[in-house]
Amino acid sequence: MNPRELSCEEVIARLFDYLDRELDDRQAAEIEHHLSRCRDCFSRSEFEKRLRARLADSAGQPAPPRLQRRIRRLLDGFDEA
Amino acid sequence: MTERDRRARRAWFEGRLTPLLDRLYGTALRLTRHPDDAEDIVAEAVARAWRNLDELRDPERFEAWLFHILTNVFISEWRRRRSHPQHATEAETPAPDELDGADFTLFQQLHQPFLLWWGSLEEQFFNSLLEQDLQRALDDLPEPFRVVMVLVELRGHRYAEVARLLDIPLGTVRSRLNRARGLLQKALWEQARDAGILSPGPAAEASGTKGESP
Numbered sequence: 575m576n577p578r579e580l581s582c583e584e585v586i587a588r589l590f591d592y593l594d595r596e597l598d599d600r601q602a603a604e605i606e607h608h609l610s611r612c613r614d615c616f617s618r619s620e621f622e623k624r625l626r627a628r629l630a631d632s633a634g635q636p637a638p639p640r641l642q643r644r645i646r647r648l649l650d651g652f653d654e655a
Numbered sequence: 656m657t658e659r660d661r662r663a664r665r666a667w668f669e670g671r672l673t674p675l676l677d678r679l680y681g682t683a684l685r686l687t688r689h690p691d692d693a694e695d696i697v698a699e700a701v702a703r704a705w706r707n708l709d710e711l712r713d714p715e716r717f718e719a720w721l722f723h724i725l726t727n728v729f730i731s732e733w734r735r736r737r738s739h740p741q742h743a744t745e746a747e748t749p750a751p752d753e754l755d756g757a758d759f760t761l762f763q764q765l766h767q768p769f770l771l772w773w774g775s776l777e778e779q780f781f782n783s784l785l786e787q788d789l790q791r792a793l794d795d796l797p798e799p800f801r802v803v804m805v806l807v808e809l810r811g812h813r814y815a816e817v818a819r820l821l822d823i824p825l826g827t828v829r830s831r832l833n834r835a836r837g838l839l840q841k842a843l844w845e846q847a848r849d850a851g852i853l854s855p856g857p858a859a860e861a862s863g864t865k866g867e868s869p
């Protein structure tokens with residue numbers, strides 16, 4: 575079965591649902607079909623993917639030594655109990 | 656359990672925990688925004704994980720399991736604080752002016768329909784975007800939006816899970832997420848513009864400036 579043809583507006587409206595993997599297989603296939611043929615929507619999709627990847631990469635922050643010591647003490651405490 | 660078993664168990668736990676610690680702390684910091692609170696919830700999550708290690712059926716799922724505990728610790732702490740008015744600093748519903756720019760899209764500001772040989776605004780933007788810029792933009796989101804954003808974008812939770820964890824309707828998860836994204840992108844745009852990173856080219860001016868006040 576051929577995927578339904580979506581308009582650019584429909585694709586943009588559902589783009590984040592698609593990127594968040596909230597769509598079912600058929601809906602996702604409709605979006606992918608459009609993205610493979612529409613440069614504008616494809617660019618938008620790539621842009622949002624790139625931004626969210628950068629956001630996810632920014633999630634780490636060096637744990638302060640104080641926290642590391644606290645965790646070690648905490649585990650030592652359980653060991654003694 | 657023999658002494659040797661106990662030592663092996665502890666070594667296994669620490670071996671798994673150590674490489675995750677920076678991300679646990681970073682996630683906790685994005686959720687709470689306060690270093691002391693972030694340390695508290697990480698410590699509590701680690702304590703719970705260690706106490707309940709027998710409940711972890713599949714050792715390969717250690718990371719997901721530990722982050723799930725972290726999220727739960729944060730949410731119960733968040734709820735507890737909200738029931739104490741002296742700690743409830745942020746309202747459930749953001750003020751209308753906090754919603755300004757909710758439908759802003761960075762893409763519209765940066766996208767040029769054809770590639771220029773000296774590079775594009777998009778490239779300029781991404782090349783100069785620092786971790787601190789992203790962290791600041793996220794931290795500045797009103798709390799209900801920030802929490803949903805962290806759970807979905809940083810932790811990869813499904814909308815239904817977020818709705819269940821926060822005890823809010825699915826539609827609220829969606830609308831908060833949409834607004835959070837608009838506000839985050841607007842903040843990033845303003846940061847980049849104020850830092851003089853983006854020399855506004857003709858393409859940026861020609862494309863829509865919806866959501867941006869003059």
Ligand SMILES: [Zn+2]
Nearest residue numbers: 582612614615
């Ligand atoms: Zn399109």
